Amino acid sequence: MSDLRDLYQQVILDHSKRPRNFLKLQGADRTAEGHNPLCGDEITIYLKLDGDVITDISFQGAVCAISKASASMMTSALKGKTKAEAEALFGKFHEMVTGHRGAASDPAGLGKLEVFCGVCEFPVRVKCASLAWHTLRAALDGKGEPVSTE
Amino acid sequence: MRDLLGAATHRYLDFLAAIEGAIGLAAAMEYVQRIGLTQIAAYEKELLAYGTELLSAIPGLRILGTARDKASVLSFVLEEIHAHDIGTILDHEGIAIRAGHHCAMPLMKRFGVPATARASLAFYNTREELEALAKGIHKVKEVFA
Numbered sequence: 001m002s003d004l005r006d007l008y009q010q011v012i013l014d015h016s017k018r019p020r021n022f023l024k025l026q027g028a029d030r031t032a033e034g035h036n037p038l039c040g041d042e043i044t045i046y047l048k049l050d051g052d053v054i055t056d057i058s059f060q061g062a063v064c065a066i067s068k069a070s071a072s073m074m075t076s077a078l079k080g081k082t083k084a085e086a087e088a089l090f091g092k093f094h095e096m097v098t099g100h101r102g103a104a105s106d107p108a109g110l111g112k113l114e115v116f117c118g119v120c121e122f123p124v125r126v127k128c129a130s131l132a133w134h135t136l137r138a139a140l141d142g143k144g145e146p147v148s149t150e
Numbered sequence: 151m152r153d154l155l156g157a158a159t160h161r162y163l164d165f166l167a168a169i170e171g172a173i174g175l176a177a178a179m180e181y182v183q184r185i186g187l188t189q190i191a192a193y194e195k196e197l198l199a200y201g202t203e204l205l206s207a208i209p210g211l212r213i214l215g216t217a218r219d220k221a222s223v224l225s226f227v228l229e230e231i232h233a234h235d236i237g238t239i240l241d242h243e244g245i246a247i248r249a250g251h252h253c254a255m256p257l258m259k260r261f262g263v264p265a266t267a268r269a270s271l272a273f274y275n276t277r278e279e280l281e282a283l284a285k286g287i288h289k290v291k292e293v294f295a
Contacts (some may be wrong), residue, residue, distance in 0.1 A: 004242050008235075009295055017294075040251045040258070040265040042236075062264035065234035065294070122238060 006118030007125065008065070011073075016065035021075035025058040034135030035146045036127050042069050045135045052082045059132060066125050071132035073113055083140050089113070090133045096120065097129045192272045194222040197271045197280065204284040211287065214266055222271040225252075228290065233265035236290050240267075244284040245279075 025046035034043045043061035048052060057078050068116040078086050090109050095101045099120035119129045139148040182190065199226050205211055210229040229235060237249035248268045251258055258264070269283055 004239060006220070006237065013294065037255075038250060040255070064234040066235070066264075076160060116267060129236065134163070 003118075009115045009116045009118065011112065012069040013049045013065065015069035015072040019059075019068050019072040021058040021072065022060065022068075023058050024060055025056060028056075028058075030139045030142055032135050032139035032147065034131050034138065036063075036067070036131050037148055038127075041128065041131055042073070043071060043131055043135055044140045045132065046066050046138075047073075047139045052084070054078050054081055054083070054086060055138075059135075064128050066119065066128040069130050070116060073115075074132045075138065077111065077113060078136070086136065086140065090137065093133060094130060097126050109127065160183055164182070185273065193273050194205070194271055197275055198222040198224070199275070200277055201271060201280045201283070204267070204280055205287070206282065208287055208291075214263065223264045223268055224271070225268040227266055228261065228287065229294075231290060231294050233267040235294070236267040237288070239290045239293055240286045243282070244291055245269075245286045247283075 019048070024044075025048060027048065030047040031047045032045050034045070035041065038041055041061065041063040043063055046055040046056075046058045046060075057075045057132055061067070061071070063071070077089065081089070089110070092101075093113055094113075096110065096117055097119040114143035116129050119125050134147050167234060196229050198220075201222075202213065205213060205224060208228075212227050214225045214227065215223070218240035227233070237247055237256075240247055248270070252266070252268060258266070
């Protein structure tokens with residue numbers, strides 16, 4: 001069985017205990033809610049956009065360590081990025097956590113988010129790691145409907 | 151078998167009644183009756199008392215649901231550690247628990263509990279397994295220390 005430390009890496013534990021951008025963003029242009037109904041995770045993503053650029057992003061929610069660390073690191077990674085860059089990063093992240101990373105994909109592109117590579121060994125936790133990203137996509141799309149991982 | 155297959159018209163259809171389910175259920179009922187429901191209840195009560203004692207001694211652990219004659223389940227929360235993380239780490243230690251809403255989302259929302267971890271005890275569980283559970287919970291705390 002894979003090592004627990006591959007999942008609960010120090011960086012992930014740090015972000016889960018001291019999440020960055022863990023607040024309700026005042027004057028957000030977009031918000032979206034995400035649910036993981038089977039485990040009970042609920043998250044809200046707040047966005048400020050300038051045209052296509054994410055100028056500020058934050059989150060709140062009652063979630064597990066993997067969800068919280070993922071949201072914390074996602075928000076840290078996306079400030080100043082365009083919608084298209086955010087989508088591309090989600091694509092790479094999703095491939096990594098689901099273990100579908102193609103040989104051609106560039107692991108360097110994920111930067112610090114690479115610490116979530118251990119998640120693919122724990123299939124039930126993939127939804128935890130990707131909840132924030134699915135919610136982000138809903139916020140970017142501007143759809144008012146809460147997203148669900150089910 | 152002929153009786154179970156029913157009338158001739160049904161006999162040639164490409165499906166059957168859930169025969170294996172009925173046979174399995176009968177075997178399970180015979181098994182439970184052989185041991186005796188009273189004995190099972192008494193043993194599970196004893197396990198529950200021992201498990202409650204072990205888990206109550208763990209700092210930061212809070213047991214939810216403390217009705218006097220409750221079923222032999224131990225639902226708990228542990229400091230700020232989410233039930234799903236508890237579940238993954240215990241799983242790694244070879245202990246299977248359930249984590250989350252337990253199909254009681256409205257109730258849990260009402261009490262402001264995002265998720266709980268739950269160990270269910272049955273008559274095939276042992277005191278040693280409860281000790282392993284307690285040890286596993288200490289391991290969870292170590293990972294998050």
